[in-house]
Amino acid sequence: MIALDNLTKMEVAALTDVNGGLNLTDGHARLTLSARQAEVIARFPDLFQEASRRRFADIETEAHRTFLDAVGQHSAPVGTGRILSCYSSTLATDIVARALPQDTEVALLHPTFDNIADLFRTRGLRLRPLSEDDLVQRRWPGRPVGVIAITHPNNPTGLVTPPGHLRSLAEHAAGHGQTVIVDAAFRGQVKAAQYDTYEILDAAGADWITFEDTGKLWPMHELKIGMLAFSPKHAEAIEAAFAESLLSASPAVLALIRELAKDWGDSGFEHATALIEHNRRIVSTEIGAVGLSLADPDSRVSVARVRLPDNGPDSAKLYAEMVRRGVHVLPCPPFHWADPEEGLRLIRVSLARPSDTVEAAARTLAQTFADLR
Amino acid sequence: MIALDNLTKMEVAALTDVNGGLNLTDGHARLTLSARQAEVIARFPDLFQEASRRRFADIETEAHRTFLDAVGQHSAPVGTGRILSCYSSTLATDIVARALPQDTEVALLHPTFDNIADLFRTRGLRLRPLSEDDLVQRRWPGRPVGVIAITHPNNPTGLVTPPGHLRSLAEHAAGHGQTVIVDAAFRGQVKAAQYDTYEILDAAGADWITFEDTGKLWPMHELKIGMLAFSPKHAEAIEAAFAESLLSASPAVLALIRELAKDWGDSGFEHATALIEHNRRIVSTEIGAVGLSLADPDSRVSVARVRLPDNGPDSAKLYAEMVRRGVHVLPCPPFHWADPEEGLRLIRVSLARPSDTVEAAARTLAQTFADLR
Numbered sequence: 001m002i003a004l005d006n007l008t009k010m011e012v013a014a015l016t017d018v019n020g021g022l023n024l025t026d027g028h029a030r031l032t033l034s035a036r037q038a039e040v041i042a043r044f045p046d047l048f049q050e051a052s053r054r055r056f057a058d059i060e061t062e063a064h065r066t067f068l069d070a071v072g073q074h075s076a077p078v079g080t081g082r083i084l085s086c087y088s089s090t091l092a093t094d095i096v097a098r099a100l101p102q103d104t105e106v107a108l109l110h111p112t113f114d115n116i117a118d119l120f121r122t123r124g125l126r127l128r129p130l131s132e133d134d135l136v137q138r139r140w141p142g143r144p145v146g147v148i149a150i151t152h153p154n155n156p157t158g159l160v161t162p163p164g165h166l167r168s169l170a171e172h173a174a175g176h177g178q179t180v181i182v183d184a185a186f187r188g189q190v191k192a193a194q195y196d197t198y199e200i201l202d203a204a205g206a207d208w209i210t211f212e213d214t215g216k217l218w219p220m221h222e223l224k225i226g227m228l229a230f231s232p233k234h235a236e237a238i239e240a241a242f243a244e245s246l247l248s249a250s251p252a253v254l255a256l257i258r259e260l261a262k263d264w265g266d267s268g269f270e271h272a273t274a275l276i277e278h279n280r281r282i283v284s285t286e287i288g289a290v291g292l293s294l295a296d297p298d299s300r301v302s303v304a305r306v307r308l309p310d311n312g313p314d315s316a317k318l319y320a321e322m323v324r325r326g327v328h329v330l331p332c333p334p335f336h337w338a339d340p341e342e343g344l345r346l347i348r349v350s351l352a353r354p355s356d357t358v359e360a361a362a363r364t365l366a367q368t369f370a371d372l373r
Numbered sequence: 374m375i376a377l378d379n380l381t382k383m384e385v386a387a388l389t390d391v392n393g394g395l396n397l398t399d400g401h402a403r404l405t406l407s408a409r410q411a412e413v414i415a416r417f418p419d420l421f422q423e424a425s426r427r428r429f430a431d432i433e434t435e436a437h438r439t440f441l442d443a444v445g446q447h448s449a450p451v452g453t454g455r456i457l458s459c460y461s462s463t464l465a466t467d468i469v470a471r472a473l474p475q476d477t478e479v480a481l482l483h484p485t486f487d488n489i490a491d492l493f494r495t496r497g498l499r500l501r502p503l504s505e506d507d508l509v510q511r512r513w514p515g516r517p518v519g520v521i522a523i524t525h526p527n528n529p530t531g532l533v534t535p536p537g538h539l540r541s542l543a544e545h546a547a548g549h550g551q552t553v554i555v556d557a558a559f560r561g562q563v564k565a566a567q568y569d570t571y572e573i574l575d576a577a578g579a580d581w582i583t584f585e586d587t588g589k590l591w592p593m594h595e596l597k598i599g600m601l602a603f604s605p606k607h608a609e610a611i612e613a614a615f616a617e618s619l620l621s622a623s624p625a626v627l628a629l630i631r632e633l634a635k636d637w638g639d640s641g642f643e644h645a646t647a648l649i650e651h652n653r654r655i656v657s658t659e660i661g662a663v664g665l666s667l668a669d670p671d672s673r674v675s676v677a678r679v680r681l682p683d684n685g686p687d688s689a690k691l692y693a694e695m696v697r698r699g700v701h702v703l704p705c706p707p708f709h710w711a712d713p714e715e716g717l718r719l720i721r722v723s724l725a726r727p728s729d730t731v732e733a734a735a736r737t738l739a740q741t742f743a744d745l746r
Contacts, residue, residue, distance in 0.1 A: 005616075009612070020428060026620055028620070045414050051594045052594070056388055087460040221425070239382070246381075247401070248385070252594040
């Protein structure tokens, strides 16, 4: 039994640390604005006025279209009413957890961010793990599993589900009357994940639910939208659950998202990912000095896992000592929601931070590891 | 059996009406910005920069202090960690619904906005109605009721719980080991509701949970914060449920709230309430022409109920015909969550709209009523 809080609680602890330690926990972008992003923020008063002047539905449709086009999702059902704007992708996840029939058996990717498992369990859904190896080997579960849920790309591993694998999953699900859930919250960061997943899901005749998120892409201080898209079968239940949770997202934030997405489709993506990869190399170099290495060197998401050898401190111990030294990262056991022990030799560092922050944190990680070994 | 959607679904229908009808459904402020509010929005880029520069906890504490002082809540536990900032007061309500033990018996004010009852029931809480007359007569339920939940001021009736009544409730609850929930989402609009409820609850030694909301005060296009405050007994369960729902609200929005609250404490309140009362008189005059009257003439919240006589169309019928004529209001049955029939002779109109909108809608209401009678 490992005594760790859930991941978000550790992230909250980092955010509210009264000693002001370095926070490399959450996957949110905490970066300096690019020149183009700063220009969009400077125009926010105009975007707010636009939200006063124009119809909500028009602004929302433009934001969906622009964002989804920027991340390759040209077949998403924009303008049909089957994309709902939520305050966050977590809220979108909870709405789906409520909309699915209680006792639905869900095969959920393992490991993945613990929040999905927590929200699903709290609403009475029953979970069984689908390992990344199951996914890679296309071992899809049959009945009584009613929902197969993947994170694409996965958090924390960065694993992308290739198009052929998604097609295989969608065809399997269509044949077995199952629903495919694609949590694409990190999709915007990874080109390989930006093939049109809606086209594949629809072509297979599968029922599906997809989460898209703007919250991981831009340093917008939680001005963000979680989009909840779904096939017609789920419309009624999801609309009812949505109406219990909110009236609408902010049209001013939707207008902001539209402008940021224009930049992302232009050169913003390249600008941001170059920084993430630069920071990944910094971590690799710093930890390499004490013999540590990245667990997922080919990952392109804005977090990196560091692998710890068996003959040294585990990630729970390393985490606690690093907090004492003023650096917050995430030990990985909670990601392994069905078997936390599996995560004891892995620790996660966020890369969407200024490079000097990443460097200082990686150095502390290396030094702490060396001191505890 | 009355076939009506829940209130939020009807509000969503109004918001997304492709024919662009008049929307007098939700209680959100959909007004032109005052000069002072426009000035705050013009400074939003600076507030965003402030959120980048300063610690989240510092901005959050300032926002809580300034807002709660502006609405008279000087004893609220600002800076103790026992006020959490949520995306909305609905999310705060759902977090509490999750944090309370399943099967808790809750005495909930009746009528009140149906969303609270829906969220509580969905999480497995058991409800029994507490009528407004019970509240006025101080008839507090004993065990097995574990939670007594009031809306102060109430939506849609505007009923304010006077200080002596809250003290009586708090002392009763302390004596019976019950928790008092105060949903104060509309408090900012009503001076009589702005006595220090935290002081009374704490002085009685009661356990309590309070919702505060900025979403009903200002025309901010859903840039808002729902504050979730609680006595120490509930800290652990609420913090855990919070961490399942979000990492943090936006510090940029918190800074915005702080600036708007400064104005509210200054002259913003008087400016806004004068408009609401002007609009209430417009409704009263327009409906008076066909013999209708306000159900709650002394209410000071930004919604007004119109009473319909028994020998004419009921509110479900009137609602449907008004939608056909391009005006969205809310029939009251769903507010009477335990007995919808009670609401059939009441219909609710939002007053936080430009006066010409309110006048046009009230005239349509009167004309439709006359045509259907």
